[in-house]
Ligand SMILES: C[S@@+](CC[C@H](N)C(=O)[O-])C[C@H]1O[C@@H](n2cnc3c(N)ncnc32)[C@H](O)[C@@H]1O
């Protein structure tokens with residue numbers, strides 16, 4: 351991710367989706383009876399999505415809203431912009447960490463949200479386990495929104511094969527959504543949520559299209575999120591972006607030129623995965639596990655009976 355201010359200026363599609371998803375799913379959150387809810391947002395970035403769309407839906411006397419991100423620069427930027435807001439703080443946190451989570455965060459949240467972050471992570475199971483552990487032992491819920499597929503990943507793949515850019519993109523697979531090539535992202539993610547211990551799972555896969563109005567709009571969005579630009583000498587950025595646009599236009603055929611031949615639009619068909627799930631209360635979880643093991647034993651006994 352590149353400069354927080356650049357990202358905040360070029361995140362229209364992320365903002366649009368966050369606002370739309372929260373309008374549809376906010377009512378699913380199970381707020382605490384005492385209203386003293388704590389929410390953690392994962393992959394908060396520059397903070398405007400958290401503060402403009404999530405912060406306003408918190409209960410009146412909520413206890414805390416914590417933005418988190420693996421990028422220290424993003425958290426410093428968000429801190430500078432929003433630290434005056436009540437009960438709001440920002441933490442550096444790698445949601446895919448295999449290390450121990452910060453002790454003061456484990457089991458500390460009633461709700462975890464994440465918007466346009468989890469497709470940056472290959473180890474989805476580790477991220478889900480960490481999200482599960484960050485929720486309270488007495489239960490909580492999460493709303494996770496990220497890209498299952500996006501043409502940008504196909505562009506990255508093609509660019510990584512070119513002699514010019516391959517030296518900077520040898521690890522391109524790290525930046526392609528782990529569900530981009532999945533035949534059934536919804537089933538795959540539902541299975542991962544179940545295996546992590548989540549219940550009341552609702553996973554939706556939303557087919558969407560975003561239209562980038564003009565070449566500079568597209569290039570600004572690429573500059574804001576493309577992880578390879580930081581590795582390429584500044585003097586070659588324009589060449590990279592031109593090759594990016596050429597692939598979009600000619601290889602993927604996603605450019606539309608208006609009749610007058612001047613205005614270019616770039617069409618981005620993508621699939622957004624939206625997952626809501628609950629972490630059951632400890633006792634409920636124990637009962638769930640007991641039911642699962644009893645059912646498994648019953649199944650084995652039935653199989654043995656049929657064999658004999
Ligand atoms: C596209 S931005 C999304 C920001 C904001 N949620 C929004 O919707 O505009 C993705 C963010 O995820 C962060 N990110 C990437 N990998 C992460 C990880 N392993 N743990 C936490 N944050 C991560 C990036 O640093 C970046 O700020």
Ligand SMILES: CC(C)=CCC/C(C)=C/CC/C(C)=C/C(=O)O
Pocket residue numbers: 364466467497500501502505571572575598604616617618
């Ligand atoms: C036409 C086309 C290929 C558009 C894609 C533009 C673009 C830069 C999409 C970024 C998707 C992404 C990884 C967003 C994010 O993580 O916030």
